[in-house]
Amino acid sequence: MTKKTTPTKVAFNGRPGAWSEAAAIAFSGLGTQTSSCRSPAEVLRTVEEGKADRGIVAVEHSLTGSVHQNYDLLLDHQLQIVGEIFFPIAHCLVAHPGAKLASIGRIYSHPHALEQCRTYLGRLDGVSLRLETDTGGAVARIKRRGLMNAAAIASERAAEIYDMKVLARNVEDPPANVTRFLLLGRDTPKPPVRRAKTSIVFAVKDLTRHFFSCLSLFALREIPLSKVESRPVRGRTNQLLFYLDADTSSVDTDLEEALAQLREIAPWVRVLGCYTRGKRIKMK
């Protein structure tokens, strides 16, 4: 017996062909309905207002680091992290079918994508870079305007969607760039039993003794951590936020104890979600 289910609707930032749309499909399957948003903030609002079941946002690039703005967005909303995916980003140089590499004078893309292709772009003489809010939108602009002397850094899928040509493949800096995306939802799903990860954020009063005490709650119980990162608290120079990913379930007794003690000593603690650790998707 097959159960008939409504396809999940996932909100993403950008135009069709954006990397986050591809990641949403890789995570939720080919039948996934996607909903284009103009910004990561709109992604979260769309889910909060019930116009989509899930939202997907990039939070870490292996080449360029954490996307702090998106981490901050998590704090502005009451959504839960319900999943993660590590998605390989193989950038292409995309242009009109009639365009030639030698005549490309301008390259459009998202700032993170341009940053990830620093070496390749540095070798192209005399091209100017133009920043776009997403890679899909960069291809859409060149297509719409019929720009023959411009190209975009985007996915191969974006080239297909807009009937454009791939001038060069894998133009990102080595090693292979992997982006970590988080899936967000309104519900709090049951914590997974195996391969669980729990994302926590807490404030520390100072980076010397207090931070060390907070960290010791995890270290002394040998709770494996996969992320430790500080962020200044908006408007409070005497406090710092710490993002911590523990590779265990939120119902693991050790983590429960560590969190209980953390709540006693830290001015502020929030569990952002407990979910299955993301698989690393292989490229086709």
Add this chain to the structure above:
Amino acid sequence: MTKKTTPTKVAFNGRPGAWSEAAAIAFSGLGTQTSSCRSPAEVLRTVEEGKADRGIVAVEHSLTGSVHQNYDLLLDHQLQIVGEIFFPIAHCLVAHPGAKLASIGRIYSHPHALEQCRTYLGRLDGVSLRLETDTGGAVARIKRRGLMNAAAIASERAAEIYDMKVLARNVEDPPANVTRFLLLGRDTPKPPVRRAKTSIVFAVKDLTRHFFSCLSLFALREIPLSKVESRPVRGRTNQLLFYLDADTSSVDTDLEEALAQLREIAPWVRVLGCYTRGKRIKMK
């Protein structure tokens, strides 16, 4: 007796009127010669090749976090941090003298600047955002093209330089946004005696026991830290880099001992520089 000195030449990223140029002048005085570069990477190369005495790069925004790309650049070069400055960023909406706020349809700026003005921009109906590589360049583009329906997010100084009008002031999100800039040089100056800060970067083998051991070297000696931040090591998924700022001099015995032990247990350690802790510049 006054000593006659050649003015320091400071390389910065962007066009005249960029925030980093303003920060360079605030740090080194009004007689400072500045040298415009097309990217932060070019800033570091310019100093390395001796074409400028100092380089200035933004490394942290109080609103949007660390600029990881610029931290990574420090590792690609052998320059030393010789100073820091905390500079208040009061963004303005800048347009042609004849332009009216109601007819502005497009806003150009650096992605970080746009991010910092999220609330204000969200209130402007139907405007589209265009990203530029620096705020000075955003004003220069509008000026050059004579765009009457466009504005830039930039400094008041950029408006003056290009003979443009300020349509709105302090459009950044509250609280006041402060950017931390680092001054870089080829030389290793004598460590300051008072108000010293030492920036260190080291690799850790894992985030559980090993990271805790590394951090304990500082915590047990009560060395005050003002930054602790992790970054994945490019191409090595089993190692993480930690950036650590200690609010003391590199010749402080406690810090010397901590660093000596850190070198024994960490796979890789580098002292990025010892310099006087930055003053927070007041706005005029």
